Amino acid sequence: MELNERKAIIAYYAVGFLLLLLSNASAQIRYSITEEVKQGTVVGNIAKDLGLDTNSLKERGCRVVAGSTESLFQVNQHDGLLYVKEIIDREDVCERTSPCLINLKTVLENPLEIHYVVVEVLDVNDHSPSFSEKEARLDISESGLPGLRIQLQAARDPDVVKASDPDENTNSLISYNIPRAEREDNKHSSLLNINPESGVIVALKSFDFETLKTFQFHVVATDAGTISRNSNVTVNVFILDDNDNAPVIMYPLNANGSAEGVEEIPRNVNAGHLVTKVRAYDADIGYNGWLLFSLLEVTDHSLFGLDRYTGQIRTLRSFTETDGAQHKLVILVKDNGNVSLSATATVVVKLVEPKEAIAASDVKSVLKADDESNVTFYLMITLGSVSALFIASIIVLVVMQCSKPRELACRQVFTRNKL
Numbered sequence: 001m002e003l004n005e006r007k008a009i010i011a012y013y014a015v016g017f018l019l020l021l022l023s024n025a026s027a028q029i030r031y032s033i034t035e036e037v038k039q040g041t042v043v044g045n046i047a048k049d050l051g052l053d054t055n056s057l058k059e060r061g062c063r064v065v066a067g068s069t070e071s072l073f074q075v076n077q078h079d080g081l082l083y084v085k086e087i088i089d090r091e092d093v094c095e096r097t098s099p100c101l102i103n104l105k106t107v108l109e110n111p112l113e114i115h116y117v118v119v120e121v122l123d124v125n126d127h128s129p130s131f132s133e134k135e136a137r138l139d140i141s142e143s144g145l146p147g148l149r150i151q152l153q154a155a156r157d158p159d160v161v162k163a164s165d166p167d168e169n170t171n172s173l174i175s176y177n178i179p180r181a182e183r184e185d186n187k188h189s190s191l192l193n194i195n196p197e198s199g200v201i202v203a204l205k206s207f208d209f210e211t212l213k214t215f216q217f218h219v220v221a222t223d224a225g226t227i228s229r230n231s232n233v234t235v236n237v238f239i240l241d242d243n244d245n246a247p248v249i250m251y252p253l254n255a256n257g258s259a260e261g262v263e264e265i266p267r268n269v270n271a272g273h274l275v276t277k278v279r280a281y282d283a284d285i286g287y288n289g290w291l292l293f294s295l296l297e298v299t300d301h302s303l304f305g306l307d308r309y310t311g312q313i314r315t316l317r318s319f320t321e322t323d324g325a326q327h328k329l330v331i332l333v334k335d336n337g338n339v340s341l342s343a344t345a346t347v348v349v350k351l352v353e354p355k356e357a358i359a360a361s362d363v364k365s366v367l368k369a370d371d372e373s374n375v376t377f378y379l380m381i382t383l384g385s386v387s388a389l390f391i392a393s394i395i396v397l398v399v400m401q402c403s404k405p406r407e408l409a410c411r412q413v414f415t416r417n418k419l
């Protein structure tokens with residue numbers, strides 16, 4: 001530090017000390033007011049509390065100053081009352097500091113007189129707890145067990161907690177709850193509990209993605225002010241899929257429910273002949289439900305091929321005399337979950353001689369022809385009945401006309417019939 005600078009600092013403090021000696025500074029006085037009071041609200045009587053002559057206040061230029069900033073208070077030079085110059089927001093002046101103290105100096109001149117005044121601004125519950133977002137997202141894995149704990153975003157309240165006095169209202173002490181009415185109406189939110197102090201949500205049971213994908217509920221944050229304030233957040237819950245379903249074989253499926261089937265094909269089919277298609281279903285989604293097929297067992301690998309995506313089984317070559325008449329294939333169907341689940345299907349392929357195939361085909365044709373002739377027979381009977389009914393209706397009409405007293409009508413009918 002330069003010598004000149006040191007001299008300047010020493011001179012500054014010396015002048016300050018001299019002014020202090022010259023001035024008549026007294027002990028400080030202390031007032032308190034609540035925030036948000038109207039302009040003009042009286043804080044205290046400075047003249048009375050400091051023992052000043054009210055008649056000389058104006059003459060001596062009595063005023064209050066608050067450091068370098070504009071004072072929020074003003075003194076009346078006629079009666080010495082200190083009053084609020086503008087509305088004070090405690091959260092703006094002191095943020096979360098407690099107590100909130102504003103230091104003022106009451107200054108009088110001729111002779112210079114300085115008095116220190118401290119005004120404490122008391123909190124009122126003028127802020128509701130608030131969540132940073134109006135909506136929150138909660139992802140819950142369907143594999144989450146009951147008792148799963150999920151932390152919800154904390155709500156904030158700019159008012160202060162008066163921890164020094166537990167009996168006093170605590171304007172920013174927040175408690176959380178899920179409204180009772182909502183718990184009664186929304187069966188899904190009744191499956192959740194919330195810790196009132198921490199806001200931690202606890203799942204009372206596990207969820208099943210396959211039956212419930214999403215639901216919504218509200219969390220209310222309430223402060224502990226004498227007249228409490230609250231706000232709420234909408235929580236959108238998304239149940240996340242897990243691989244909790246194994247593939248289910250839809251075909252082949254025999255009468256007792258096992259995934260086994262027999263397929264007969266002529267021995268003379270060419271390579272590429274479609275033997276059958278294994279069909280399977282998985283209730284999960286995405287990779288957890290994406291199925292791949294593979295041959296787990298096959299009597300002859302050169303004979304049959306399996307499409308890993310479609311489950312189609314086709315012949316790979318023509319059959320020869322030496323190929324057996326029956327082939328067993330075991331197909332593995334696997335999903336693509338992280339821990340994959342699987343099922344198996346068994347297909348027995350029987351090779352039948354072309355003659356047998358033709359014979360089987362002939363039997364089918366005969367049955368089909370029989371069916372067709374039966375249909376024709378029933379059609380003829382129906383047509384005959386309709387025609388008979390029509391003729392009978394005409395005869396009845398003629399008889400009715402003849403039975404009328406006017407002969408002319410009868411003659412007319414006969415004449416028309418002759419024509």
Ligand SMILES: [Ca+2]
Nearest residue numbers: 127159171223
């Ligand atoms: Ca509050």
Ligand SMILES: [Ca+2]
Nearest residue numbers: 123124126159
């Ligand atoms: Ca407040």
Ligand SMILES: [Ca+2]
Nearest residue numbers: 241242244284
């Ligand atoms: Ca699942």
Ligand SMILES: [Ca+2]
Nearest residue numbers: 245284288335
């Ligand atoms: Ca699955």
